[in-house]
Amino acid sequence: MALRPISSSFTSAFNYRLLLLLTLLPLSLAFFAFLLQWRGGLPDPIPLSPHPFPFPGTLHPGSDSRSVRRSVSDCVNLLGQSRSPVFPYFKDWNFDFGSDLRPKICIVSSTSAGIEQILPWIFYHKVIGVSDFLLFVEGKAASPVVSKVLESIPGVKVIYRTKELEEQQAQSRIWNETWLAKFFYKPCNYELFVKQSLNMEVAIVMSRDAGMDWIIHLDTDELIHPAGAREYSVRRLLADVPGDVDTVIFPNYESSVERDDIKEPFTEVSMFKKNYDHLPKDVYFGNYIVATHGNSNYFLTYANGKSAARIQDHLRPNGAHRWHNYMKRPIEMKLAEAAVLHYTYTKFSDLTSRRDRCGCKPTKEDVKRCFMLNFDRSAFIIASTATEEEMLRWRNVDYSKSKLDNLMTCLD
Structure with missing residues (x-):
């Protein structure tokens, strides 16, 4: 009777043991997982929920105030x-x-x-x-x-x-x-x-x-x-x-007006007017008229x-x-x-809310008692006297700034 070579027998036995190991290992892991589940298991540090918790401030446009109150609660x-x-x-x-x-x-x-x-x-x-x-x-x-x-x-x-x-x-x-x-x-x-x-x-x-x-x-x-x-x-x-x-x-860098429907300025606004401290003098003075866009100051609010x-x-x-x-x-x-x-006046509501902040009369003389900055004074008067359509037009024409001028910086 012919004998099989030793190397062939060893290979067959090794293959058999490897196959057995690969079969038993997943079965053992499955059994161990079953025991953990049966005995209560380990607490999940981040439990899953069918309704994930929304981070306040990331509500989709159109969410009502009741949704905001629920998320805060x-x-x-x-x-x-x-x-x-x-x-x-x-x-x-x-x-x-x-x-x-x-x-x-x-x-x-x-x-x-x-x-x-x-x-x-x-x-x-x-x-x-x-x-x-x-x-x-x-x-x-x-x-x-x-x-x-x-x-x-x-x-x-x-x-x-x-x-x-x-x-x-x-x-x-x-x-x-x-x-x-x-x-x-x-x-x-x-x-x-x-x-x-x-x-x-x-x-x-x-x-x-x-x-x-x-x-x-x-x-x-x-x-x-x-x-x-x-x-x-x-x-x-x-x-x-x-x-x-x-x-x-x-x-400081001052945000640029980009759209009328900004809801989350920190994530939606990307254009800023650079401070003159961070600009070459020839660029600053050479583009001053374009950058101010009809306003009396380089920045709408503070600049220091x-x-x-x-x-x-x-x-x-x-x-x-x-x-x-x-x-x-x-x-x-x-x-x-x-x-x-x-992020100044980035939302349209930042303009409309002006009229509720102070008890001053919306006149050029009386607003001087309430506001230090000329633009805040103008914003208070327009928010207190104009219709929403007029406010939108004033916001987009009278104080919005060109996105194309080279004093802007875009932050990714």
Whole structure:
């Protein structure tokens, strides 16, 4: 009887064992999964739902206010489920990078905005390295539903305009100084400017007690654009600032009117007019007439940027845009690339809401009591006296800017 070669027998046995292994392995895994399911299994850190939670502010155009209220209510419920809330827009909303990361940056803001504006604003700045937020809230922002959401976010401190806060600020040394005196005891925007300065003064103390290194005053329609850093991070940007610099100036870019149906400015607006600090002089002056588009100023609103201040003794606000020091002249540094993106009047409702903000009469003389800037005065008058069709025409013709002029920058 002929014998099979040894190599042939070994190959057949190996193939048999391999086939058996490949058959039993998936069966074993399936059985193990069955046992886990039968005994309760492991908790899913991100449970699936047949109706995914919508991030406030990403509702589709045409969504009614009831949908907004439902989404906010869902957000409150979700954030309140645990001591370490999982925010649905980004699964690690805590951004707990460790207490040893420096510098620690705090943003202070006085806001009456709604949840759909504040939440994306906080999220964006957390992503680029801001650790803490001091929010002085009024209006919509102080409502129970909105404030409950804000208080649930790690790193966010909500400060209400209580009687105690007003009494504390009434004793501020600011009232006895001259640098803010021309804004005292005037309504509307003047009152807001004074209130912002007083809030900044309180925020300095709170930031120092919390161990912050830098403080920035920012409105909720503004985003820091940390261009020029080795990574897209405001923490990296400020870490590279020389140690003898006290304040850092972010020149502002102003948004361009692109469409009438803008709903979410932070995601839909991409065109900005660059600050003259970031333009060659020949380009700026050579295109000034085109860029202003019939307006008296290069920018519709402010043009002097915003600043960050190093937390140190004797620091004080110097209006809503700057910081100063009671004991010395601060050393300032103006950034060559980084900027503040100002989303001003991006939505048609930003214009129509003007008429509800102040009790001034819509006349050229009376609006001077309420508004510092000429454009805000014009916007208040047109919003208070014109029809919607007239407002649209004024918005698109009288203050919209050309998208083709070369003073614009497009941000992807």
